[in-house]
Amino acid sequence: MRYSFLIVSLALTSSGHAGIISEFESNNTLATANDLGTFSAPGGVVAIEGMIGENDVDWFSFTINDSASLSFFASFSTDAGADGVMQIVTAGGDVIAFDDDSGIGLMPAIQIVDLSAGTYSMGISGFGDVGFGSVDSDELADGIGHSQNFAYIVSVGFTIIPAPGALALLGMGGLVVSRRRR
Template sequence: MKTISALFVLAAAGTALAAGPSTIGIDRSTMLLDNGLYTIQATPYDTEHTQRSGLGTVYESMGAGSGFQAFGAASGPGGFDDYTSTAPGNITLGEFQFVGGVTAAGGVVFFDFFDSAQNFVDGFGVQLPQAGNFIYTITLNTPIVVPNAGILQAFFNDDAGVGPFTSGQWFLSDAAPTVGSSDPSFGSLTNGLEHRFALVDVPAPGAIALMGLAGFAASRRRR
């Protein structure tokens, strides 16, 4: 079964988002990652998408529901949404997924993380290798720490001094999160649409070591 039935471009009237968190004072020149610090995988958004629910996935809202929808491509702020993950504390973000894209190959998109009081915490920016909209999986070789509950905003680069100028889209749908939760009315959308993204927490090295020891102990008990 396909994960998308149709892509609708939202009309300006009746579905406009309220103003998102303030981006004033965010230094994007320090957020744009060098090419060696991340990897990107792009999958066509009209192909079947397996919902994430494995180890480390603390928020998952990637389903197409009755069909992906989007506002027209724009530069600057490109949408925002709230999220509440299943992580007990801050998320060490090692992998990020979203549905959308840029209008020009090499265009830069930033993802800004805010706490629930709309205070900026951290974020990252990457160059997307091709134009068009896809299911993107971005692996951060150097993870960042973000709130376990807060607000995520996409920002399509509008400063040539930081990186290539671009416009882009971040898709929405009416499907509920499969991991974690969110408020469908957040951002003033009244039709239950929410942006599509997923967050994967990377265990700290000590936790990985403990997991390894636990597995070793379990294997000894089975013998």
């Protein structure tokens, strides 16, 4: 019993290192978004795997501790005709980015330069849910209005520049290491 538990936990650990997060329902609102975690300098990358069904939207929240010089959200689907849309939203519900077809095929991709520290959410839904006008109207994707069915992967990545204080600390750490090596 104990031995098999050890095997299970090792398997879980190795899948964690792969950086793949599987969506879990219900995640159809900002309040029930799946959490991708907190990202600090120098940044990081995670991949999300999930499914969009009829009237389904999937929301994921994340926090960046410092300003991200580059943030990217790239979606992929191997299902024929898959047509997704994507929004990036602040914690207050302000839609700051929308995309329909900038990725491969009809799948969305978004890149943002100089995203301020804070908590945000990324939503992926089917074509017909929300449109480009949602950046002005702040209409959130709710899954209603589309009839898409597809499996997807979203690659999420951040390049984060530490605040000046943290940068100084990193420099001091480097000095200590190089002195020890001499």
